[in-house]
Amino acid sequence: MAHGTGIILLTIGVLLILGLLANYISPRLHIPRVTLLILCGVALGPSGLDFLPEGHERWYTLFSNIALLMIGFVGAAYILLRAAGLIFGAYAGGTISKADDKIKKYMGMAITPQAGVALGMALVAGNHFPALKNTFIPLVIGTTVFFELTGPIFTRLAVIRAGEAGKAEEGETEETG
Numbered sequence: 001m002a003h004g005t006g007i008i009l010l011t012i013g014v015l016l017i018l019g020l021l022a023n024y025i026s027p028r029l030h031i032p033r034v035t036l037l038i039l040c041g042v043a044l045g046p047s048g049l050d051f052l053p054e055g056h057e058r059w060y061t062l063f064s065n066i067a068l069l070m071i072g073f074v075g076a077a078y079i080l081l082r083a084a085g086l087i088f089g090a091y092a093g094g095t096i097s098k099a100d101d102k103i104k105k106y107m108g109m110a111i112t113p114q115a116g117v118a119l120g121m122a123l124v125a126g127n128h129f130p131a132l133k134n135t136f137i138p139l140v141i142g143t144t145v146f147f148e149l150t151g152p153i154f155t156r157l158a159v160i161r162a163g164e165a166g167k168a169e170e171g172e173t174e175e176t177g
Contacts, residue, residue: 018040019040075142078143090104091104091105091107106161109154110158113151113154118147119141121140122136122139122140123137
């Protein structure tokens with residue numbers, strides 16, 4: 001193993017152990033984990049003890065990309081699983097209630113922008129699992145924004161595919177303006 005690789009692995013190991021210690025210590029000190037991790041980063045970085053080896057700047061892009069990929073993966077998984085749950089749940093509910101096939105097929109897609117329950121559940125989950133609160137709430141808010149922006153498109157598509165677009169209710173007349 002080259003000397004430079006050993007230094008890099010040692011540095012990463014020390015930083016990971018420091019992160020785990022900060023995660024363990026922060027609740028006992030009543031300091032948010034993020035704050036303690038930032039303080040540790042400042043203390044070990046170039047403006048503090050300068051613990052990082054030469055050339056550490058090239059790591060920033062790598063670690064930033066890894067963090068963005070992890071956030072994107074979790075967000076995409078939540079979006080796909082929520083959409084699948086809505087679609088399959090609406091289909092199951094339509095089957096149980098003996099709804100028309102059009103309702104069973106398209107209702108899940110039509111209700112994707114309904115986010116109030118998701119936000120409420122994130123708050124409840126955050127209160128029951130305080131350690132994960134800072135993960136639940138931003139994730140749900142971010143994906144709620146996604147569903148609120150794309151949901152009307154899916155609702156319109158569901159109404160059109162169900163053949164209900166342009167139909168008036170019984171007893172109503174369409175006004176031509």
